Amino acid sequence: MLTAADPVTWQPQRIAIAGVTGSGKSTLAKRISSRLDLTYVEIDGLYHGPNWEPRRDFVRDVEAVISGDSWVVEWQYTAVRAKILERADTLIWLDLPTPLTLYQLTRRTVRRRLRKIELWNGNYEGPLLGFLTDPDHIVRWGIRTRNKLRDRVPALTELHPSLRVVRLASRADIELWVSRLSTNSTW
Numbered sequence: 001m002l003t004a005a006d007p008v009t010w011q012p013q014r015i016a017i018a019g020v021t022g023s024g025k026s027t028l029a030k031r032i033s034s035r036l037d038l039t040y041v042e043i044d045g046l047y048h049g050p051n052w053e054p055r056r057d058f059v060r061d062v063e064a065v066i067s068g069d070s071w072v073v074e075w076q077y078t079a080v081r082a083k084i085l086e087r088a089d090t091l092i093w094l095d096l097p098t099p100l101t102l103y104q105l106t107r108r109t110v111r112r113r114l115r116k117i118e119l120w121n122g123n124y125e126g127p128l129l130g131f132l133t134d135p136d137h138i139v140r141w142g143i144r145t146r147n148k149l150r151d152r153v154p155a156l157t158e159l160h161p162s163l164r165v166v167r168l169a170s171r172a173d174i175e176l177w178v179s180r181l182s183t184n185s186t187w
Contacts, residue, residue: 001157002166004173008180010164012036012090014066016075018153019094021142022105025074028094028174032072035181039071045120047077052123059083085156090164093153094174098146105142 015032017025026042033040046062049055062080065071066087075084075091085091111117113125130137157165168174 004168004176013070014088015072015090016084016088017092018075018149020101020146022101023094023096029072039068041065043074043076048120048123050122085160093167095167095169106139109138
């Protein structure tokens with residue numbers, strides 16, 4: 001497993017970003033997409049239909065995205081995780097401290113709710129009081145699943161030996177790794 005301190009000696013073309021809810025997967029995916037001129041499609045936007053119902057075409061739509069030669073996507077949703085890894089050359093694991101991810105998740109949720117920001121397909125964050133009553137409220141989900149990748153991601157290096165797994169454990173790690181990405185397309 002690689003870290004931010006390791007040099008980026010390859011040109012990532014098909015990147016999956018893993019991390020718990022609130023770790024910054026989508027934000028990092030957008031940054032990398034822009035820096036390396038890779039296709040980016042937000043997986044949540046493909047998954048959630050109106051009224052938060054899963055879209056029937058979700059798997060097909062993800063397959064269409066990852067069939068391309070270059071892309072960056074979030075590594076989430078059981079139905080497509082294996083398919084994404086089959087095509088990825090790089091997996092970035094945002095293994096940030098739990099207090100930081102919960103802070104980021106809470107701040108994001110409150111901001112989206114108060115500003116009435118539409119998320120995907122006409123969906124909005126639920127009421128903030130839902131934290132007290134809804135066991136699947138996004139912040140409660142973040143608390144419940146905060147350690148779900150700690151065992152899963154390291155095991156991927158054995159299952160997919162050609163996959164480069166990069167563990168980023170802080171915001172400083174993220175900044176260092178992104179700064180090392182070459183925009184040189186002649187690799």
